[in-house]
Amino acid sequence: MAVIEVNNLTKRYADRTVVADVSFTVEAGEIFGIIGRNGVGKTTTVECISGLRVPDGGTVAVLGLDPQRHGVQLRRQVGVQLQESALQDRITVREALGLFASFYPDPARPEQLMDELGLTASRDTAYAKLSGGQKQRLSIALALVGNPKIAILDELTTGLDPQARRETWQLISGVRDRGVTILLVTHFMDEAERLCDRIAVIHDGRVAALDTPDGLTARIATGQVLRFRTKSPADLDALRALPAVSSVVDTDGDLVVAGTAEALPEAIVELSRQHLIPIGLKVEQATLDDAFIAITGTAPTGDPA
Numbered sequence: 001m002a003v004i005e006v007n008n009l010t011k012r013y014a015d016r017t018v019v020a021d022v023s024f025t026v027e028a029g030e031i032f033g034i035i036g037r038n039g040v041g042k043t044t045t046v047e048c049i050s051g052l053r054v055p056d057g058g059t060v061a062v063l064g065l066d067p068q069r070h071g072v073q074l075r076r077q078v079g080v081q082l083q084e085s086a087l088q089d090r091i092t093v094r095e096a097l098g099l100f101a102s103f104y105p106d107p108a109r110p111e112q113l114m115d116e117l118g119l120t121a122s123r124d125t126a127y128a129k130l131s132g133g134q135k136q137r138l139s140i141a142l143a144l145v146g147n148p149k150i151a152i153l154d155e156l157t158t159g160l161d162p163q164a165r166r167e168t169w170q171l172i173s174g175v176r177d178r179g180v181t182i183l184l185v186t187h188f189m190d191e192a193e194r195l196c197d198r199i200a201v202i203h204d205g206r207v208a209a210l211d212t213p214d215g216l217t218a219r220i221a222t223g224q225v226l227r228f229r230t231k232s233p234a235d236l237d238a239l240r241a242l243p244a245v246s247s248v249v250d251t252d253g254d255l256v257v258a259g260t261a262e263a264l265p266e267a268i269v270e271l272s273r274q275h276l277i278p279i280g281l282k283v284e285q286a287t288l289d290d291a292f293i294a295i296t297g298t299a300p301t302g303d304p305a
């Protein structure tokens with residue numbers, strides 16, 4: 001059963017089209033990812049879904065309701081993690097969770113959420129005194145405190161250290177296992193690969209691809225990804241024309257060539273014909289990162305080291 005249906009969504013700011021023609025459906029119980037580089041319209045798309053923005057075209061239905069016309073009913077059933085919290089500086093973690101819990105008919109227990117999100121030690125700390133990571137955990141807790149049917153999480157783990165990211169992923173998997181549908185916006189490929197059942201790749205305000213993480217990787221997957229530099233610019237079209245090569249992308253001077261197992265010998269011969277040698281050559285198995293590069297022609301940015 002689809003719980004979110006987005007059809008031909010468009011959104012303009014002044015005369016600039018930010019969301020051009022986006023369509024997808026999210027099924028009950030899945031973790032659905034929206035991935036894309038900064039500024040491609042991900043947040044605008046989820047803001048239209050959560051009723052915070054009015055679309056200029058197309059339709060959005062959440063649990064069968066129009067977010068604009070049925071905002072009050074939907075707010076009880078949809079938890080939204082805001083990118084920047086509008087909390088007062090002096091409110092403590094415990095007070096904020098208690099306050100938000102009071103808005104809902106059947107809220108989660110704040111103590112349990114604080115425990116699950118590692119916030120118990122800072123329960124009496126004022127919002128302004130929390131670290132970036134603690135603020136992030138609190139924003140996730142606030143999205144979940146109403147026991148929502150759908151949770152919309154935007155840049156879930158930005159600002160968290162590697163250990164906290166992994167703990168947050170576990171927590172989100174656990175929330176999904178309890179039957180909550182999750183719409184996750186991220187530009188971290190490892191996060192999308194680890195958590196999402198299906199992913200929409202947004203590029204230039206459109207859905208460039210929609211599939212499972214494995215399905216997206218399989219599009220280029222052929223098996224191998226070669227990474228190297230050359231001393232002078234290579235003829236990329238000649239590389240693209242090789243039978244075993246499915247894509248060639250130049251990411252700031254580093255060439256990323258995806259293809260079958262034959263791509264390596266073919267590329268070496270072609271480069272040698274161009275009087276070039278591959279510098280720093282690495283041969284790897286394809287990942288979601290590589291699929292993203294092949295689909296959008298650009299590298300995702302902001303991945304943690």
Ligand SMILES: Nc1ncnc2c1ncn2[C@@H]1O[C@H](COP(=O)(O)OP(=O)(O)OP(=O)(O)O)[C@@H](O)[C@H]1O
Nearest residue numbers: 013014018036037038039040041042043044045187
């Ligand atoms: N209220 C606004 N008025 C004008 N332009 C806006 C507004 N909000 C966003 N934009 C612009 O629209 C584009 C898409 O923004 P959006 O936040 O939807 O992208 P995003 O993919 O979520 O990026 P990010 O990961 O940086 O949040 C950006 O270029 C942004 O600067």
